[in-house]
Amino acid sequence: MSIKDKLSGNEAIATAMKQINPDVVAAFPITPSTEVPQYFSQFVANGTVDTEFVAVESEHSAMSACVGASAAGARVMTATSANGLALMWEILYIASSMRLPIVMSVINRALSGPINIHNDHSDSMGARDSGWIQLYSEDNQEAYDNIIQAIKISEHGNVKLPVMVCLDGFIISHSVENIEILDTNKVRAFIGEYNPTEYLLNTQEPVAMGPLDLPPHYFEHKRQQAEGIKNAKDIILDVAKEYEQISGRKYGLFEEYRMEDAEVAIIVLNSTAGTAKEVVDMIRENGAKAGLIKLRVFRPFPSSELKKALSNVKVVAVMDKAESFSDAGGPMFVEVRSALYGQESPKIVNYIYGLGGRDVRKDDILKVYDEMFWILERGTVDNIYNYLGLKE
Amino acid sequence: MAITLKEAAKLEDRFTGGHRLCAGCGAGVTVRAVLRCIKPEDKAVIAAATGCLEVSSFLYPYTAWKDSFIHNAFENAAATLSGVEAAYNILKKKGKVKDNHKFIAFGGDGGTYDIGLQSLSGAMERGHDMVYVCYDNGAYMNTGIQRSSATPKYANTTTSPAGKVLPGKQQFRKNLTEVMAAHNIPYVAQTAPFGAFKDIHEKSEKAIYKNGPAFLNVFTPCPRGWRYETPKLMEIIKLAVDTCYWPLYEVEDGQWRLNYRPKEKRPITEFLKLQGRFKHLFNEENKGLLDELQNEIDIKWENLLSKCEAKEK
Numbered sequence: 001m002s003i004k005d006k007l008s009g010n011e012a013i014a015t016a017m018k019q020i021n022p023d024v025v026a027a028f029p030i031t032p033s034t035e036v037p038q039y040f041s042q043f044v045a046n047g048t049v050d051t052e053f054v055a056v057e058s059e060h061s062a063m064s065a066c067v068g069a070s071a072a073g074a075r076v077m078t079a080t081s082a083n084g085l086a087l088m089w090e091i092l093y094i095a096s097s098m099r100l101p102i103v104m105s106v107i108n109r110a111l112s113g114p115i116n117i118h119n120d121h122s123d124s125m126g127a128r129d130s131g132w133i134q135l136y137s138e139d140n141q142e143a144y145d146n147i148i149q150a151i152k153i154s155e156h157g158n159v160k161l162p163v164m165v166c167l168d169g170f171i172i173s174h175s176v177e178n179i180e181i182l183d184t185n186k187v188r189a190f191i192g193e194y195n196p197t198e199y200l201l202n203t204q205e206p207v208a209m210g211p212l213d214l215p216p217h218y219f220e221h222k223r224q225q226a227e228g229i230k231n232a233k234d235i236i237l238d239v240a241k242e243y244e245q246i247s248g249r250k251y252g253l254f255e256e257y258r259m260e261d262a263e264v265a266i267i268v269l270n271s272t273a274g275t276a277k278e279v280v281d282m283i284r285e286n287g288a289k290a291g292l293i294k295l296r297v298f299r300p301f302p303s304s305e306l307k308k309a310l311s312n313v314k315v316v317a318v319m320d321k322a323e324s325f326s327d328a329g330g331p332m333f334v335e336v337r338s339a340l341y342g343q344e345s346p347k348i349v350n351y352i353y354g355l356g357g358r359d360v361r362k363d364d365i366l367k368v369y370d371e372m373f374w375i376l377e378r379g380t381v382d383n384i385y386n387y388l389g390l391k392e
Numbered sequence: 393m394a395i396t397l398k399e400a401a402k403l404e405d406r407f408t409g410g411h412r413l414c415a416g417c418g419a420g421v422t423v424r425a426v427l428r429c430i431k432p433e434d435k436a437v438i439a440a441a442t443g444c445l446e447v448s449s450f451l452y453p454y455t456a457w458k459d460s461f462i463h464n465a466f467e468n469a470a471a472t473l474s475g476v477e478a479a480y481n482i483l484k485k486k487g488k489v490k491d492n493h494k495f496i497a498f499g500g501d502g503g504t505y506d507i508g509l510q511s512l513s514g515a516m517e518r519g520h521d522m523v524y525v526c527y528d529n530g531a532y533m534n535t536g537i538q539r540s541s542a543t544p545k546y547a548n549t550t551t552s553p554a555g556k557v558l559p560g561k562q563q564f565r566k567n568l569t570e571v572m573a574a575h576n577i578p579y580v581a582q583t584a585p586f587g588a589f590k591d592i593h594e595k596s597e598k599a600i601y602k603n604g605p606a607f608l609n610v611f612t613p614c615p616r617g618w619r620y621e622t623p624k625l626m627e628i629i630k631l632a633v634d635t636c637y638w639p640l641y642e643v644e645d646g647q648w649r650l651n652y653r654p655k656e657k658r659p660i661t662e663f664l665k666l667q668g669r670f671k672h673l674f675n676e677e678n679k680g681l682l683d684e685l686q687n688e689i690d691i692k693w694e695n696l697l698s699k700c701e702a703k704e705k
Contacts, residue, residue, distance in 0.1 A: 023482045026475055050485070052478040057514030061471035064511065067464050068475025072437065074483060076475075094464055200437045200460040201480055203491045210463035211452035 002180040002247070009172035012140040012179055013079065013105045013165075014039035016147040018049055019187040022103075023074035023194075026054035026065035028084060031117045032169035033107035036079035059084035063091035063102075070100035071209050073199030075151070078102070081169060082109035085123045089130070095162045096131030097225060098209055101154035101194075102162040104132075105147060108270065108321075109169040110356045118357020119169040121269060124298075125322040125331045131225055133163040133232050134299040136269045138255075141179040143167040145249055146296075148182075151191045152239045158231040168271040170357070186246050229300045236297055253302040255294040256309055258284060262291025264372035265310065265346075267336055268319040269295050272353075272360055279365045290369050295332070303339035313346045315372040319388070321354045329385050347381050353388035364389045395429065395593040403428045406436070411456035412448040416622030418612035418629070419445045421585045422527045422592070423498060426608070427459075429596035435459065436494045437480075439473040441503030442466035444534045444614075445527065467507040469497040470515035470524055477520045494600050495522035501542035502532040505568050516575045516605045523599040523606045526568065529614035537617040541566040544637075545688070546681055547669045549617070554672040559681060564688060572607040573643040579604075581642035583651075584611035584629050591640050591651055598644070611638040619668020631663040636693040641700060650700040657693075660686045 007015060013036050017025070025044075027037035037055075044053040052069075056062045062078050070076040080088065085106055095102055106124050110116040124134060135150060137143040143165065150163040167173060182190075198207050213221060233253065240251035255273070258280050259265060266276055273294035283290040293309060295302075310316055318337075320330025328334070333350035340348060351368055354360045368388065375381055406427040413420045423445065430436050436459040440446040446463045449456040464472040473495050483489040499508055504526040512524055531549050532538040539552035545564045548554040552561035569582045579602045581595040592610065599606035613620065613628050620628055632638040633652060637660060640652040661682055664670040673681055 023486075024475060024478045026478070050482065052482045054474055054478045054518070056471060056474070057510060057517070061468060061474070061511045061514055064464055064468035064471035065475030065478065068439070068462065068472035068477075069479040070475070071462050071472075072476040072479035072483070073488070074479035076479075090465055091468065200462060200476060201435075201483060201489045201493060202460075203435050203489070206435075206458065206460040208450055208455040208457055208461040211450045211455070212447040212463075213452045217452050 002182055004178055005181055006176050007140055007179055008035070008174055008176045009140045009143050009167050010035035010107065010174065011039060012144040013147055014043070015181055016144050017077055018043050019182070019184045020077070020148065020151055020191060021049045021188070022051055022077045024052045024054065024066070024069035024076045025078060026056050026062045026069065027078045027080070028056050028059045028062045030059065030081045030084035032109060032173045033079045033081040033084070033105065035173070036105060036107070059087040060091065063088035063095065066102045067091060067095050067098065067100060070095070070102050071098060071200050073196050073201050075194040076102045077104065079105040079107065081107045082111050082123045085127055086111055089127065092127055092130035092132060094210065097221065099160040099225070099228065100162055101160060103147065103150045103154055104162065104164045105143070106164045106166045107169045107173045108166050116356040119171050120355045120357065121166070121320070121322040124164060124166045125324070127164070128299055128331060131161065131229065132299065133161055133229065134297070135163065135165045136296055136298060137165060137167040137172070138271055138273045138294060140172060140175070140177040141249070143172060144179055144181060145243065145247065145251065148187055148190065149239050149243050149251070153232065153236055155194055156235045159228050159235050161225070161228045161232065166270065171271045180247070182247060190243070190246055233300050233302065251296060253297045253305050254309070255296065257292040257294065259291035259293065259309060261289050262313055263289040264315045264369060264376060265291040265293055265313045266317045266319055266365070266368060267293045267295060267332065269298065269321065269332065272319060272321070275360060275362055276365050279362050279369060282366070283369055288373065298332070301335050301339070306336065306339050307343065310340065310346055311343070315375045316346045316348050317351055317368050317372055318348065319351045319353055319368070323352055323355065347375055349375065349381055349384055349386065351386050351388040358389050360389060395597060397588045397590070400428055400589060400593055404432060406430065406458045407449070408456045408458060412451065413444065414615055416615040416625045417444070418529065418585065418614065418625060419527045421625070422525070422610045422612050425585050425589055425592045426496065426525055426596040429593055429600055430494050434494050435491045436496060437462065437473070437476050439463070439469045439476065439497040441469040441497070441499035441508055442534070443500040443503055445498055445500065447534060466503050468511045469499045469503065469508060471511040473497045473522050474515045474518065474520045477522055495520070496600070497522060497524045499524070499526055500533065501526060501528045501530055502540045505542045505566050506540050513575065516572065516577050516607065519604050521604055523608060525608045525610060527610050527612035529612045529617060530565070531614070531617045533614050533617045542568065545685060546673055548672060549669070559672055559678055569609045572609070576646065577605045577607065578602045579606035579642070579644055582609045582638065583640055584633060584638055586629055586633050586640065595642060617669065620666050624666055628663070628666055631658065631666065634658045635660045635663045636689055637663050639693065639696055641696060648700045650697065660689050
């Protein structure tokens with residue numbers, strides 16, 4: 001039996017963590033993810049979980065302690081946002097290179113500077129090449145569901161990589177929604193016991209981790225890491241199938257919304273997908289063939305799957321809530337265009353939007369669809385690289 | 393409990409030979425002395441900051457550590473070990489780990505006094521049951537002898553070179569042992585692999601078996617950075633202690649205690665003249681600088697004595 005509850009995004013994350021009952025949580029407060037360790041430390045204080053909660057002195061130490069705890073053989077979780085993620089940067093790479101299954105919720109927020117506490121994706125997009133799996137969540141329900149699945153994905157023997165579960169700061173983290181939570185026993189049965197094979201506290205077989213790795217071996221180790229991320233695609237799908245059986249909710253690498261015969265489509269991450277779905281419905285009512293792809297898995301990037309999903313689409317707009325300052329488009333645009341390279345269609349266009357929490361309304365998204373239909377009619381793209389909702 | 397050298401010699405070394413530290417390096421001596429004090433029946437997890445010790449002892453696929461070992465990054469040995477200790481507490485409670493484990497971090501002065509100070513301070517403040525050992529060789533030796541905040545005044549390093557205008561490093565060294573004592577943790581000590589190793593053995597044992605966090609600052613010479621002849625290692629350590637450049641003391645549960653008072657306090661020049669990094673100080677025009685260093689050492693020694701004696705009264 002699932003239980004209905006009214007929870008904010010951060011509460012949903014903390015609730016999933018409570019049900020997971022990880023061995024160690026090490027965290028440092030940063031808006032808008034602060035509530036996650038805050039709720040969680042209350043669970044610890046009340047004895048609801050038996051987790052060791054380490055209230056560290058910085059995010060750098062949070063990730064460092066997570067690495068230590070995970071290497072020691074514990075199931076480990078944390079949460080962060082923006083500059084906190086940036087401060088962890090160095091250790092993100094070390095966590096993934098040690099193949100440690102740490103699960104972290106990233107409550108997306110703009111990176112300084114200038115300082116801004118509101119939502120965009122500059123934080124997690126900046127960390128995209130750190131070797132972590134990245135799952136994105138449209139709403140509170142998906143944030144909850146992704147956290148539980150993340151544990152199983154990261155610990156899988158063919159993956160052994162850390163996972164970040166991303167959700168939009170404030171828009172999701174602080175908004176209360178009705179969600180369905182699973183029975184705790186069901187969650188625990190789903191994730192199972194964590195039984196690592198090589199770990200520091202294994203008294204039968206001491207292990208050394210984090211060596212100096214010179215040219216004769218480093219390259220091979222990176223190749224193995226890449227193999228883990230490659231394997232993750234199938235594991236993510238397997239875990240989703242298994243999760244569907246206990247939750248009734250279906251997950252894939254991305255969600256296709258009204259894509260059956262779509263001529264134009266938006267590709268977007270996180271909460272904007274919800275707004276965009278409404279716009280798609282409006283357009284469809286007028287008989288125009290609009291669709292939407294909401295990417296759930298950004299790392300590993302589902303190139304071939306996206307290529308297939310977009311094979312009959314004429315115009316695609318990639319919406320990036322992050323700049324990459326390449327003067328050639330946002331981070332997701334680059335990935336999608338690269339996935340589609342060598343194909344005649346669709347035509348592709350990029351919109352940078354919503355930076356630093358700039359509101360994105362239905363009208364804004366409607367404008368993107370209007371422009372796509374215009375491109376479809378004219379057959380040419382005038383401006384590939386656009387800003388949406390900017391005060392000109 | 394005192395460990396005699398005879399007893400210590402019977403204990404198994406937990407840091408093997410075959411590591412790649414330089415001949416005449418103090419780090420291996422320090423590590424071996426500290427680890428010797430873990431009871432044979434206890435297990436240990438060792439963490440190391442990036443530095444000479446780590447790159448010389450764990451070059452894939454070889455390791456010189458018989459216990460479990462982790463290297464994370466330069467500045468986070470203490471934070472990393474915090475996580476290990478937290479994991480141990482819960483896994484032990486859950487019955488998944490049976491043996492007793494001890495947790496020891498090693499960092500050079502760069503990874504301890506400077507870039508790692510925050511994570512060290514955090515770990516000590518949170519009270520993790522671990523020992524943090526700083527092997528203080530007074531510069532960033534692994535990257536080619538750059539100055540650190542532990543580098544003594546007027547030392548010639550590659551980022552505080554002695555030149556026509558400046559005679560080496562311009563500042564006195566940070567007193568990290570006292571900074572750590574100000575954390576009010578159960579045990580802080582300054583030691584060195586000195587004489588028959590009695591001091592370092594006793595302090596290591598106390599630090600390892602004291603409940604809660606402990607900090608050891610160990611004087612650890614570096615032949616490359618200090619420019620001394622390899623066989624002079626032990627002589628330099630003795631002079632550091634006998635000149636009162638490196639006093640041996642401990643702060644146990646808030647009580648300051650001097651552990652060694654030289655029979656005859658030697659002039660600092662005896663310590664300096666064995667080391668190439670201070671060669672420029674012995675030019676005639678730099679006589680005043682030597683006087684300044686001697687004066688500073690005398691003041692600090694008196695301050696330390698008053699802290700220790702005040703408690704003894």
